[in-house]
Amino acid sequence: MGILKIKVTDASGADLAGQTVKVSGIDGLQTNAQGMAQFLLDASGAIEIAINGSACWSGDVSALARQEVFQQAGSGFTRVSS
Numbered sequence: 001m002g003i004l005k006i007k008v009t010d011a012s013g014a015d016l017a018g019q020t021v022k023v024s025g026i027d028g029l030q031t032n033a034q035g036m037a038q039f040l041l042d043a044s045g046a047i048e049i050a051i052n053g054s055a056c057w058s059g060d061v062s063a064l065a066r067q068e069v070f071q072q073a074g075s076g077f078t079r080v081s082s
Helices: none
Strands: 002-009 020-023 036-041 046-051 054-060 067-073 076-079
């Protein structure tokens, strides 16, 4: 896979800075002013993505695009792009 970029937005699509994004096996990172966090991942294997402590996606790395967008939905986040 290489680098995975995760963009976090609010319910209306605006960038959310300062959100904690964690990918299993990697320390959590804070989103920047553009709502982005970047992770270096292996080409395959099962992972889980959590935002602010709530799991929002799990599966094989190969099912992810190089950039994913997660939008706020209620008390959590939902994957909106692939």
